[in-house]
Structures are given as structure tokens and as C-alpha cells.
Amino acid sequence: MADRFVLATHNPGKLAEMKAILSNLGVEVLSPGEAGVEVDVEETGATFCENAMLKAKAVCAASGLPAIADDSGLCVNALNGGPGVYSARYGGEGLDDRKRCLLLLQSLRGQTTRAAHFACAVACAFPNGDTLEAEGRCDGAIAFAPLGEGGFGYDPVFLIPEKGKTFGQLTAEEKSAISHRGKALAAFAEKLGTYLKK
Numbered sequence: 001m002a003d004r005f006v007l008a009t010h011n012p013g014k015l016a017e018m019k020a021i022l023s024n025l026g027v028e029v030l031s032p033g034e035a036g037v038e039v040d041v042e043e044t045g046a047t048f049c050e051n052a053m054l055k056a057k058a059v060c061a062a063s064g065l066p067a068i069a070d071d072s073g074l075c076v077n078a079l080n081g082g083p084g085v086y087s088a089r090y091g092g093e094g095l096d097d098r099k100r101c102l103l104l105l106q107s108l109r110g111q112t113t114r115a116a117h118f119a120c121a122v123a124c125a126f127p128n129g130d131t132l133e134a135e136g137r138c139d140g141a142i143a144f145a146p147l148g149e150g151g152f153g154y155d156p157v158f159l160i161p162e163k164g165k166t167f168g169q170l171t172a173e174e175k176s177a178i179s180h181r182g183k184a185l186a187a188f189a190e191k192l193g194t195y196l197k198k
């Protein structure tokens, strides 16, 4: 695949995962810094797909290159699907990843229903106005305490019951093989392959 894509994300954890997965899938990518763009997009969409498309279109317009964005979040059954699209802002400004994890554990204290899933929407916008979209999901449960140093965000509290480990305890490759982002990007790469052949 000859074309180069800009990754429309400011999140270093996401950027590293997206670069690794897409490079493995044969898609050449640049970080916003490498592409010389700095765009702050207001995430006003109601869904992961809407927000991903807002980010992809804004970075495509600013860079003149096709742009790929990821909008993702943690959906917790006992919180009626929250924090969902508000995952990055859970608890308000000023909290870091570790504090957001602790706040989540606190809000589920005494709660035996721990089921949750990560959701990821990937959107791609091309300078000619064409767009592509794909989604991925990973089911799991919220742990009772943070475990593991790997990954980012809510990884230390997201448990994969079949593995008996949190995302934070997996290597980057192990996580991407089963994660919402790994699945969404694999589905996206397939659509991109078809699109580029046209």
C-alpha cells in the first residue's frame, strides 16, 4: 500500500499501538508531529464513530493527507455503559490515567456486576472526500485492583477473564491480538485494501 496516512491522535499510548498494528498490516503512517500538523478537535459526537470521523476529517483537512483516527472508550455495564465516549474525561479535567482507574474502582465498590467492554471506532478521511470506517470490541471485566504496568488508560483495571490477566499485564502484541483497537484496525485494513484496489 503506497499511500501514507497521518494518525489523528494526541494520545501517545494509542499512537504507539496504532503505529505498530498498522505497520504490521502494511500501512505506512506518520504521527501528527511527523506530518507537521497540530489540530485540537472538539469531540462533540454522540458515538465513537462520529467522534472518530470528526478527528479524521479535521486532520485530513489540515495536513492534505489521508488521516486515520481512533475514538475509543470503556463501557461498564454497572455504569449503564459509561464512561463510554466520555472515558478520556471521566472524573473531569486534571485527573491522570491512574486517578481515573482509581475513581472507576471506587465507583464500583461493592458492585458484583463487573462486566465491561472496550469499544473502538476507526475512521479514515481522504482529501477527495472519501471516508472509511471500522469498529472493534473487546469484552472483559473490571478488576478489583489495578494490576500490571503495560499499556495506558484503563488497561490495569480491564481484566480478560480467559487469560486471568488485565490488559496492563499483557505485552503490546498480546493486547493488540485481542483488543478493540486491534480488531478495528484489522477490519479497517481490509476495507482499505479493497478501497485502494478500486
Ligand code: ITT
Binding pocket: 008, 009, 010, 011, 014, 043, 055, 070, 071, 072, 073, 074, 087, 088, 118, 151, 152, 153, 154, 155, 167, 179, 181
Ligand atoms: P485522541 O482523541 O487524541 O485520540 P484521547 O485519549 O482523547 O486521544 P479518546 O477521546 O478516544 O482519545 O478517549 C479514549 C479514552 O478511553 C482514552 O483516553 C483511555 O482513557 C480510554 N481507552 C481507549 N482505549 C484504551 C485502551 O486500549 N486501553 C486503555 N484505555 C483505553
